[in-house]
Amino acid sequence: METISEQACFGGVQGVYRHGSQTCDCDMTFGLFLPDEARDGPVPVLWFLSGLTCTHENAMTKAGAQAHAAAEGIALVFPDTSPRGAEVADADDFAMGQGASFYVNATQAPWSKQYRMWDYLAQELPDLLAAEVPLDMGRQAITGHSMGGHGALTLGMGLKGRFRSISAFAPMSNTTQSDWGVPQLSQYLGEDRTAWEAHDASLLMARDGFDGPVLIDQGTADQFLDKLRPEALARAIAERRQEATFRMQPGYDHSYFFVSSFMEDHVEFHAQALWA
Numbered sequence: 039m040e041t042i043s044e045q046a047c048f049g050g051v052q053g054v055y056r057h058g059s060q061t062c063d064c065d066m067t068f069g070l071f072l073p074d075e076a077r078d079g080p081v082p083v084l085w086f087l088s089g090l091t092c093t094h095e096n097a098m099t100k101a102g103a104q105a106h107a108a109a110e111g112i113a114l115v116f117p118d119t120s121p122r123g124a125e126v127a128d129a130d131d132f133a134m135g136q137g138a139s140f141y142v143n144a145t146q147a148p149w150s151k152q153y154r155m156w157d158y159l160a161q162e163l164p165d166l167l168a169a170e171v172p173l174d175m176g177r178q179a180i181t182g183h184s185m186g187g188h189g190a191l192t193l194g195m196g197l198k199g200r201f202r203s204i205s206a207f208a209p210m211s212n213t214t215q216s217d218w219g220v221p222q223l224s225q226y227l228g229e230d231r232t233a234w235e236a237h238d239a240s241l242l243m244a245r246d247g248f249d250g251p252v253l254i255d256q257g258t259a260d261q262f263l264d265k266l267r268p269e270a271l272a273r274a275i276a277e278r279r280q281e282a283t284f285r286m287q288p289g290y291d292h293s294y295f296f297v298s299s300f301m302e303d304h305v306e307f308h309a310q311a312l313w314a
């Protein structure tokens with residue numbers, strides 16, 4: 039794990055690190071915020087997965103999460119949104135390829151060689167962090183924005199027992215029925231739609247739900263509402279009778295101004311579960 043930068047931040051340290059990923063077969067960069075308490079021993083961790091076009095950097099610099107994480111004594115991890123590099127397959131469309139992994143293990147060429155973000159986030163990066171950083175891996179929670187909200191919900195429900203709480207900001211909620219989902223899942227996973235089901239938050243919610251609290255925020259003025267399909271997730275939560283808070287926030291769009299407005303609520307929500 040190579041240090042790119044480390045800077046003092048709200049009494050803790052905001053770092054950026056790079057490592058050679060075997061899973062993605064390329065170098066991967068991530069952000070990590072450690073609160074002051076990490077100097078004395080392991081702290082709980084909140085993962086933040088980002089959306090289309092983002093790297094590890096967008097949420098790290100614009101979501102305003104560090105102040106709240108410092109107040110709660112929890113760490114933040116900001117992974118990248120896909121494998122990266124000149125040798126990594128890509129597409130002209132910003133919603134496909136680099137910056138747009140949809141957090142799956144691709145099975146189709148040319149993506150299958152390196153687009154293994156599910157395994158990267160489920161296994162390789164947690165293993166690396168557990169070995170190198172004072173994190174309490176028994177206390178993990180996950181959140182994300184847009185495509186990262188989709189990742190938070192699908193990994194959160196898919197990796198049973200891993201996370202204590204899940205939240206999402208404007209998540210892609212029903213990828214198997216959306217222009218943000220169908221083209222990508224068919225290219226990454228092929229045309230057999232049964233392989234897509236583990237990557238649709240609403241289908242997973244209706245089928246499995248989550249053994250813990252869920253918090254969703256969605257702006258009513260989000261320019262991508264038709265692609266995000268929050269109504270499908272709300273319906274699944276209600277049908278499942280899932281423990282959840284689902285808020286339609288009046289006037290908010292899809293940007294990080296929306297994300298940062300509700301970040302304190304999300305960090306507090308996760309801190310409650312993490313410290314329970």
Ligand SMILES: N[C@@H](CCC(=O)N[C@@H](CS)C(=O)NCC(=O)O)C(=O)O
Nearest residue numbers: 089090091092096184185292293294
């Ligand atoms: N660039 C795209 C939108 C992409 C987009 O809104 N990405 C969101 C996540 S889905 C984001 O977080 N963008 C980066 C940022 O705001 O920093 C467009 O113009 O339609």
